[in-house]
Structure formats: structure tokens, C-alpha cells
Amino acid sequence: MRGLTHRAVDEEAGLPPGSTSNLARTRLALLELTLERLTELEAATFAALLDAAGPGSPETLVELAARTLWEQLTAGRHRTIARYELALEATRRPELREVYDRAGSRFRDPAVAVLAAAGSPDPVRHGRQVVAFGEGLMFDTVAGAGSEPTLDDLRLGLAELLRGMLPGEGGGEVPAPGLEPGTRQRGAL
Numbered sequence: 001m002r003g004l005t006h007r008a009v010d011e012e013a014g015l016p017p018g019s020t021s022n023l024a025r026t027r028l029a030l031l032e033l034t035l036e037r038l039t040e041l042e043a044a045t046f047a048a049l050l051d052a053a054g055p056g057s058p059e060t061l062v063e064l065a066a067r068t069l070w071e072q073l074t075a076g077r078h079r080t081i082a083r084y085e086l087a088l089e090a091t092r093r094p095e096l097r098e099v100y101d102r103a104g105s106r107f108r109d110p111a112v113a114v115l116a117a118a119g120s121p122d123p124v125r126h127g128r129q130v131v132a133f134g135e136g137l138m139f140d141t142v143a144g145a146g147s148e149p150t151l152d153d154l155r156l157g158l159a160e161l162l163r164g165m166l167p168g169e170g171g172g173e174v175p176a177p178g179l180e181p182g183t184r185q186r187g188a189l
Contacts, residue, residue, distance in 0.1 A: 004030065007020075035096070036103070038086065042079060065158050066154035069154050073142070086100065108127060108131050109127075112127035118166050120165050120166055133158075137154075
């Protein structure tokens with residue numbers, strides 16, 4: 001976080017000195033703009049999930065969520081790390097916490113809607129749990145001691161999580177796309 005300065009942004013963007021401070025006069029304003037931009041970028045990543053997972057099948061939801069997490073852990077890894085840096089900064093700055101919480105609702109609220117459409121009997125609680133699962137997995141992968149999961153690991157982990165949330169035939173069986181129900185992969189979550 002110390003490296004995020006008005007001067008560093010000017011230099012990285014190839015702007016004349018002082019350009020960033022004209023837009024964001026204070027450090028807090030710079031942090032807020034950074035968080036807003038990260039939210040825009042992550043929202044674009046999640047757009048496929050939010051658009052395509054409407055009243056689709058649980059299997060479709062698993063596939064879309066797994067691919068979204070995969071994107072955050074691979075191509076979007078630097079954004080994920082930056083967001084965690086801002087999350088920690090928000091624990092020390094209540095005014096940034098408000099911005100961070102508003103940004104988070106852009107992802108939690110649609111998760112609730114998607115799970116409600118998929119038949120969750122408690123979509124608010126389940127939506128928070130799905131988001132917490134994804135956040136915990138991403139944090140463990142990028143900042144913890146966890147190994148990087150494969151796309152199949154993500155599919156299986158999400159299928160297991162959703163199995164307990166969504167009604168389905170055979171006692172709530174939600175198979176991971178491309179895997180037989182009950183199949184367990186080596187190294188799976």
C-alpha cells in the first residue's frame with residue numbers, strides 16, 4: 001500500500017507530475033478511486049456469471065462460478081491481491097470501509113438472486129456462504145500457504161458446497177460439470 005502514491009500513479013500511467021492529485025486530492029480519495037476501478041474490473045469478470053446463471057441449472061452455476069474463480073486466480077491474480085490490500089487498509093480507515101462494503105454488495109446481492117432462482121431455501125445465508133467460500137479460497141491461494149487449485153478442483157468444491165444448499169434429485173446431488181456424481185479428484189478441494 002505504501003507504493004500507491006499520486007506520484008507512482010502518474011509515473012505508471014505516463015502522466016505529467018500532479019495529474020493524479022488533480023483528480024484525487026487526498027490519499028483517501030486515491031484509495032477510493034483505486035477500489036472503484038478494481039470493482040469495475042472485477043464486475044466485468046463476474047458479468048458472465050451474473051448474466052448467464054439466472055434460472056439456469058445448478059451444474060451451469062457450478063461451471064460459471066468455477067470459471068470466474070479461476071479467472072480471479074490466474075489472469076486476474078494481481079487485481080485479487082490489490083483488492084485484499086485495500087480490504088486490509090479498510091480495516092484501518094472507516095471511511096474506506098464504507099466504500100469497500102458498498103463495492104462488495106455488487107457481488108453479494110447477485111449471488112443471493114442467483115441462488116434464489118436456483119431454488120435455495122435460504123438464499124441470503126447461502127449467498128453469503130458462496131461468496132465467503134470463493135473469497136477464502138482466493139485468499140488462501142494468493143496470500144496463504146494453499147496450493148493453486150485446478151479448474152476441476154474448483155468445480156468439485158463448488159458442487160460439494162451447492163449440494164448442501166440447493167434442492168436436487170438424489171438428496172441434493174449437484175454434480176460438477178464433466179464429472180460423474182460422487183467422483184473425487186486427486187488434490188480436490
